[in-house]
Amino acid sequence: MKNLPHSVEENASVIVSLGKDLYSKVNKGVYRIHVIDMVSSKKASAGSAFFFRRDDILITNYHVVSQVVNYPDNYEIRWISPSGKEGIARLYAIDLIHDISILKCCDELHNEEGVFVFDARKEDISKGFKIFSLGNLFDRGVIIVDGLYNGIVENSWYNRFLFSGAINPGMSGGPAIDVNGNLIGINVATEGNNVSYIVPTKFLVELYENTVENDEYNPPSEGWLDVVEKQVAQYTHKIVERLLAIKEWPKTDFDIALLPADIDPALNVWTQNQDVRDSDAKQRIKVMKIYNNDYIFVVPDLLLGRLLIDYYLITSLGYHNAVQFYKATPINMLYSPWITDKHIAPPVCKSDFVDVNGVNCKLFFCMRPLREFKSLYELSFSLVSLDFPKQILNSDINISGITKEDAIRLVERFLKEITWKR
Amino acid sequence: MEEIVVEITHQMSFVEYKVFNRFPIRIGRAFDNDLILADPFISPHHLEVGINNGLLYANEVGNENGVFYNKHHYWGRFIPIQIGEEVVIGNTKMRFFAKDSEVKKTRLLYKMPGFIKFLSKDHVAVPFILIVILFISLTDYLLSGGAKDFPAIKIVMDIIARFVFASMWCGFWALIGKVAKHSPKFLFQMVTFFLIYVLYFLCSYGLNYIGYIFNMAFSLAMLQFLLFGIIFGILFYANLSIATTLSRKFKLIITSILLIIILFISVVYYSYSKKDGSIYEPNASIYPSFVMIGKVKDIPQFIEEVNHTDFRLAVKKNE
Numbered sequence: 163m164k165n166l167p168h169s170v171e172e173n174a175s176v177i178v179s180l181g182k183d184l185y186s187k188v189n190k191g192v193y194r195i196h197v198i199d200m201v202s203s204k205k206a207s208a209g210s211a212f213f214f215r216r217d218d219i220l221i222t223n224y225h226v227v228s229q230v231v232n233y234p235d236n237y238e239i240r241w242i243s244p245s246g247k248e249g250i251a252r253l254y255a256i257d258l259i260h261d262i263s264i265l266k267c268c269d270e271l272h273n274e275e276g277v278f279v280f281d282a283r284k285e286d287i288s289k290g291f292k293i294f295s296l297g298n299l300f301d302r303g304v305i306i307v308d309g310l311y312n313g314i315v316e317n318s319w320y321n322r323f324l325f326s327g328a329i330n331p332g333m334s335g336g337p338a339i340d341v342n343g344n345l346i347g348i349n350v351a352t353e354g355n356n357v358s359y360i361v362p363t364k365f366l367v368e369l370y371e372n373t374v375e376n377d378e379y380n381p382p383s384e385g386w387l388d389v390v391e392k393q394v395a396q397y398t399h400k401i402v403e404r405l406l407a408i409k410e411w412p413k414t415d416f417d418i419a420l421l422p423a424d425i426d427p428a429l430n431v432w433t434q435n436q437d438v439r440d441s442d443a444k445q446r447i448k449v450m451k452i453y454n455n456d457y458i459f460v461v462p463d464l465l466l467g468r469l470l471i472d473y474y475l476i477t478s479l480g481y482h483n484a485v486q487f488y489k490a491t492p493i494n495m496l497y498s499p500w501i502t503d504k505h506i507a508p509p510v511c512k513s514d515f516v517d518v519n520g521v522n523c524k525l526f527f528c529m530r531p532l533r534e535f536k537s538l539y540e541l542s543f544s545l546v547s548l549d550f551p552k553q554i555l556n557s558d559i560n561i562s563g564i565t566k567e568d569a570i571r572l573v574e575r576f577l578k579e580i581t582w583k584r
Numbered sequence: 585m586e587e588i589v590v591e592i593t594h595q596m597s598f599v600e601y602k603v604f605n606r607f608p609i610r611i612g613r614a615f616d617n618d619l620i621l622a623d624p625f626i627s628p629h630h631l632e633v634g635i636n637n638g639l640l641y642a643n644e645v646g647n648e649n650g651v652f653y654n655k656h657h658y659w660g661r662f663i664p665i666q667i668g669e670e671v672v673i674g675n676t677k678m679r680f681f682a683k684d685s686e687v688k689k690t691r692l693l694y695k696m697p698g699f700i701k702f703l704s705k706d707h708v709a710v711p712f713i714l715i716v717i718l719f720i721s722l723t724d725y726l727l728s729g730g731a732k733d734f735p736a737i738k739i740v741m742d743i744i745a746r747f748v749f750a751s752m753w754c755g756f757w758a759l760i761g762k763v764a765k766h767s768p769k770f771l772f773q774m775v776t777f778f779l780i781y782v783l784y785f786l787c788s789y790g791l792n793y794i795g796y797i798f799n800m801a802f803s804l805a806m807l808q809f810l811l812f813g814i815i816f817g818i819l820f821y822a823n824l825s826i827a828t829t830l831s832r833k834f835k836l837i838i839t840s841i842l843l844i845i846i847l848f849i850s851v852v853y854y855s856y857s858k859k860d861g862s863i864y865e866p867n868a869s870i871y872p873s874f875v876m877i878g879k880v881k882d883i884p885q886f887i888e889e890v891n892h893t894d895f896r897l898a899v900k901k902n903e
Contacts, residue, residue: 507896507899510893510894510895510896510897512886512889512890512893514881514886514889515880515881516880516881516882516883516885516886517880517881517882517883518883522880525886527886527890527893529895531895531896531899533899536896539895566895570887570890570891573887573890574883574887577883578883
């Protein structure tokens with residue numbers, strides 16, 4: 163790295179020339195990616211990709227090429243080089259959890275133009291480290307942006323980097339590099355206001371070594387959907403294992419019961435306490451929501467793996483008796499809004515009256531089977547306490563992309579963790 | 585062979601008894617009748633009185649004067665007659681008695697309870713029905729937990745709907761009565777209908793309370809249906825008895841067919857709601873299924889059952 167001069171103006175000019183030098187050095191390694199609808203030959207999505215370790219291996223995000231994974235007969239992947247050459251790329255490997263896909267490409271090209279091949283940076287980096295990100299902004303051309311490395315995202319099961327630069331749509335799949343052009347990660351997502359996320363290179367290296375380098379990889383005989391199913395199931399299985407491994411779930415006082423909260427650092431806890439102020443205000447509702455912000459992108463209308471636990475404590479403020487109160491309290495099941503009906507079947511429920519640690523409850527164990535993935539479901543579990551004449555505790559668990567066995571284990575553990583205060 | 589004793593009061597004064605064992609008994613002015621009555625207001629062939637399945641009936645043969653029976657004026661065929669009650673034709677009163685016990689038994693079928701007789705008087709029945717409708721609607725309103733889903737217009741619509749429903753029921757029986765030329769009073773029908781409706785209504789809410797208090801769980805909807813079916817069956821059978829002279833066997837068959845149809849519809853409805861693999865609970869108010877009966881399970885039992893549930897059943901059907 164160059165030694166930086168001291169004055170601000172000189173600093174700025176060095177940074178400008180840094181970007182310029184870097185861009186001209188690496189831009190031949192960053193390609194544009196189009197996913198083409200084979201019927202109309204028009205693009206369905208666009209992103210970026212870069213060469214990694216070999217001049218025939220392109221890396222991009224999984225979500226850029228998700229349509230090819232899910233509908234291989236309808237779409238194909240097309241690469242466009244900086245000089246405007248085009249060709250077809252083939253899907254080689256995917257990592258759904260970290261949003262990485264490896265493409266095999268460019269037999270037609272074969273180093274004609276002299277591509278730049280990225281490799282991983284060996285040394286660790288610390289917060290405040292200057293990094294650059296390249297990508298095909300809005301499919302209008304490859305640009306370079308700069309920003310600072312801000313460490314690994316807390317409260318997440320994903321291990322992504324926070325990046326203060328502006329990653330925008332189309333830049334997904336582009337490389338994030340240091341000043342020398344060493345790869346730090348892959349652009350993946352943005353939340354606007356210069357809050358961007360980068361997938362660390364180590365996951366890419368893992369995937370690359372398991373597939374390309376060891377050459378153990380054969381195209382899956384069952385098709386890509388089975389790979390997706392396996393990876394989603396592994397992810398949710400890991401979450402369940404992680405939660406079950408905790409010896410005793412930390413609890414929060416929730417009026418009539420001690421309920422699990424703050425179970426895992428990746429789970430956010432939010433509470434709310436409100437009276438229903440309608441003309442017939444008769445209830446006070448206390449809410450606690452526990453959820454993680456991570457989900458697995460499969461296709462745009464199928465996001466899986468998000469865990470949500472809800473507690474509703476409804477207190478009667480004016481009903482004459484329990485029957486009235488219970489009747490006027492609608493209890494709805496919690497279903498994911500991130501899955502459209504195209505991908506999921508209606509729920510099948512098992513409900514019964516169950517003694518949960520000394521209190522009679524009604525339990526609803528509902529599962530919506532995912533149509534494409536034979537072993538995966540969306541779990542929607544609900545518990546309603548029945549023994550308190552003036553109060554109802556309604557608790558829901560929702561997680562999608564889970565196997566039946568894991569769902570049952572999670573619910574069983576959850577039920578064991580509820581402690582009543584009477 | 586049954587024997588019928590007829591008490592004849594000629595010109596409202598002179599009483600005579602005659603025994604008949606051949607049926608039907610033909611009554612009229614002409615000489616070829618079994619019972620010849622010298623009354624200018626009686627037709628030559630006025631009436632036939634017969635026994636059908638142990639029930640006494642009067643059958644008008646060819647007259648334009650009609651019959652007064654039980655203070656009501658009838659024209660028609662197969663008018664049921666109660667043992668010991670007055671039948672008036674022209675200026676002659678008749679009462680029929682049975683020597684045979686089998687005939688006596690049939691009296692009971694026709695006897696109305698005193699309070700229903702009282703209620704079916706016009707000046708009692710009209711306010712009674714109105715009070716019942718109001719009672720049902722208001723109780724429903726109060727028990728439903730307040731005005732949240734119950735705007736005033738809904739109560740009004742409820743009252744109208746109940747009234748229309750009751751009228752349809754009564755109109756149906758009026759029609760049956762017209763066909764049978766023997767129509768029990770419209771208001772009487774209204775009163776019996778609402779008495780039974782109130783009973784049903786109290787039962788269904790009563791069940792909820794009982795279930796809640798004694799911690800019982802069962803399919804309340806099915807029980808309510810069963811209760812309604814039984815009550816409806818009784819009501820239907822009773823009305824068949826009042827309005828027609830069909831044989832008991834026939835009435836039972838018709839009532840059973842009706843109940844089977846109701847059961848069939850409800851089963852179809854119930855299974856239809858399960859068709860897509862969902863049960864009725866997930867998105868409905870949970871309340872109806874809060875009522876518990878029997879043994880409450882423990883967690884391992886529940887988990888075991890969940891384990892054995894095929895959550896992919898609905899998808900498999902389509903595949």
